[in-house]
Amino acid sequence: MPFRVLxxxxxxxxxxxxxxxxxxxxxxxxxxxxxxLHLLAAAxxxxxxxxxxxxxxxxxxxxxxxxxxxxxxxxxxxxxxYLTGVIYPDSALGVVxxxxxxxxxxxxxxxxxxxxxxxxxxSSDAV
Numbered sequence: 001m002p003f004r005v006l007x008x009x010x011x012x013x014x015x016x017x018x019x020x021x022x023x024x025x026x027x028x029x030x031x032x033x034x035x036x037l038h039l040l041a042a043a044x045x046x047x048x049x050x051x052x053x054x055x056x057x058x059x060x061x062x063x064x065x066x067x068x069x070x071x072x073x074x075x076x077x078x079x080x081x082y083l084t085g086v087i088y089p090d091s092a093l094g095v096v097x098x099x100x101x102x103x104x105x106x107x108x109x110x111x112x113x114x115x116x117x118x119x120x121x122x123s124s125d126a127v
Contacts, residue, residue, distance in 0.1 A: 003064045003065075003068035004064075004068040004070065006067075006068075007068055007070065010057055010061040011061055011078075014055075014061065014078050014082075015082070017041065017045070018079070018083075020041055021041050021042050021045035021100070021104070022103050022104065024041055025038050025042070025103075025104055025106075025108050026103075026107045026110070028107070028111050029107070029111055029114055032111070032115065032118075035111055038107075046101070046104075049097065055077070055078065058078050061073060061078070
């Protein structure tokens with residue numbers, strides 16, 4: 001039973017990480033010091049898709065599932081198991097990936113704009 005709960009907690013953590021990859025740049029608008037963490041998370045998230053990095057959360061969940069005598073995630077991985085075909089249809093995968101990438105780019109562009117505005121304001125206040 002404890003390994004089953006652990007597997008579920010890891011799955012929830014995985015969903016939270018994916019949400020942070022997509023929306024974490026917007027959080028940096030409010031908390032600017034978090035942008036470095038978001039850059040790392042986004043690089044890792046997109047690296048798993050574009051380059052094929054193996055996700056340690058998937059490995060951890062598979063270990064917990066094996067320990068709980070449950071089937072491992074399919075070879076296609078976490079997103080294909082829990083999201084694609086469940087939250088959105090298989091045919092929308094490209095659109096979902098594009099929307100996620102656009103959300104990250106928009107959040108970063110907004111961050112840069114806010115950073116420049118803050119910097120200008122601080123420079124004008126110092127004069």
